[in-house]
Amino acid sequence: MTSILIADPIPLLNKGEQALLEGIVESLNIIFSKPDIMLLSNYPEKDARRSRIPVINRNPVLFKSIKKIMPRSAFLLEGALMAILARFGKQNFRRLFTRSELWQAFLNSDIIVVGHDSSVSYDAVIIGWLLNKPLVIFAGSIELFRNKLKESIAKVLLKKVNLITLREDDSYKALMDLGVIPGVKTQVTADAAFLLKPCSPERVKEITQQEDLPVHDRPKVGVTLTRQMCERSHQEINDVNERYKKAIAEKAIVLDEIIERYNVEIVFFPHCIGPGKNDDRLVARDVIQLMKRKDMVKPVVSDLGASELKGLIGQQCEVFIGERTHSVIAAMSQGIPSICITFPSDRRTHGIIGGMICQRDFIYNVERLNPIELLTLVDKLWAERPVIRKKLEGIIPLVKERALNSARLIQTIVSEKEKSDNGYRCPSSQH
Incomplete structure (x- = not known):
């Protein structure tokens, strides 16, 4: 052995x-x-x-x-x-x-x-x-x-x-x-x-009931937001707390607009739950508080494993928007069109998402966070869903x-x- x-x-x-x-x-x-x-x-x-x-x-x-x-x-x-x-x-x-x-x-x-x-x-x-x-x-x-x-x-x-x-x-x-x-x-x-293997469909069903996640026919957009990315935005602002406040306000605007444009529901998937402020659930809570369409939003709050999160993302999401590289990998590895939000010096994410999976067009620079620009990229993602899925289905087995x-x-x-x-x-x- x-x-x-x-x-x-x-x-x-x-x-x-x-x-x-x-x-x-x-x-x-x-x-x-x-x-x-x-x-x-x-x-x-x-x-x-x-x-x-x-x-x-x-x-x-x-x-x-x-x-x-x-x-x-x-x-x-x-x-x-x-x-x-x-x-x-x-x-x-x-x-x-x-x-x-x-x-x-x-x-x-x-x-x-x-x-x-x-x-x-x-x-x-x-x-x-x-x-x-x-x-x-x-x-x-x-x-x-x-x-x-x-x-x-x-x-x-x-x-x-x-x-x-x-x-x-x-x-x-x-x-x-x-x-x-x-x-x-x-x-x-x-x-x-x-x-990483996703959990079974039976386990996904259990979690869906446990988390009281929406089961309507309406498409769902998966989202992972992080404190780090909020604090990396708007570099012209010196106070990181002020950066955070401005970023969550803008992301709330973007998500409300996504709901209206595509008639979708938003599901927040936390890909880190600590320690301390490094908890994606806290960011989701802060953004939801600022949104108008709270009725169309549901956060996952339990301490789920990586395979359980991957199973949920695969079963629930039409598209995905993530600020953690591996939340986006969980989506893209299942053929789900995704946007990865990061910063220019993040060689890891650019190398994996942009280089290896050939999705460079769908990496968004958080340091230039602008609701109109981000929504334009979401429009492109939504319009090209079938093409992106087919491309991912060809690439992922090789990866x-x-x-x-x-x-x-x-x-x-x-x-x-x-x-x-x-x-x-x-x-x-x-x-």
Whole structure:
């Protein structure tokens, strides 16, 4: 059985992150025979309720004094000490760490996933490298570094990774510029969330009743709005709270007009429910309060899983307007014409939605938010629905196949490791 540790914590209150995790797990289960997959978490109690794989507390527990003095460095310091003692220390030192579920997961892993989405856990890279474990970035994006020191450190550590799979071309170019390619095996595959399966029609029916969602024949427009995008609008306003107020007022106008023009109902789908203000339900509430046609609007309010949200979107929506990349992927991957609202420097979204799915015409710049311009784009989307659906139906199967390549490439790394296995494992687990 292949043991795979996802050491890059994935916060599952964010349903886009959950969609990524589900897609990663789905692809690994397709390619490997009953893999043993575990997830590290900074919030294990919250994430365990939302994960279908075992969740392990990422917070160090052996040396609590280190955590008190240097909370942000405790994981790296304890992990590095564990790795060094495990490989080179005496047996009694090794046993100290084998009592920890966290470090056992590292010691017994065959592959360590150190990156996903737009993040890389560089501390996990160091620990995995010290243990001589194969390290993988799974269909991620590489950030642009504004700090030269951070860029230099990242360049060194990325060269320790055995396999990097990416979800858009700009990240490949970024690695070329860093000099990581051609040294590290790298390939552009696709975002793992394309592989997320929607929940069953029966479950959709249950949720529809539970949420008291409209069941009329009238078409429905799915919407996901976020505080981040509201605060990115109207850059000429210095106060972010004032930006937010102006943005929600304009979006209320747009949604009221959409209802009138197309005789539709609006359903809000929250793709993140925390922590704090980072809750899409709060934005939906604020926009609805400003709308005239409240009778034609319904927000989803329950803590639904990514597959449940995808199932609802697929069953309910004629078109979709989203400010979270993975809410739009949930719609487009089911052939639903969509508009993705983001900002120009969001390379991830432009690369996936604009490049890989060829929907560049339907990416809207929130920094130039204007109700008339946005409604013009909605008009175009509505008019071209049949053409867009047909285009998506042709593209999405190809993208899903590319998404599976990340797991296929990991399989080649595992095969190479099995031929020359010199990574450290717990004594009780050694072959």
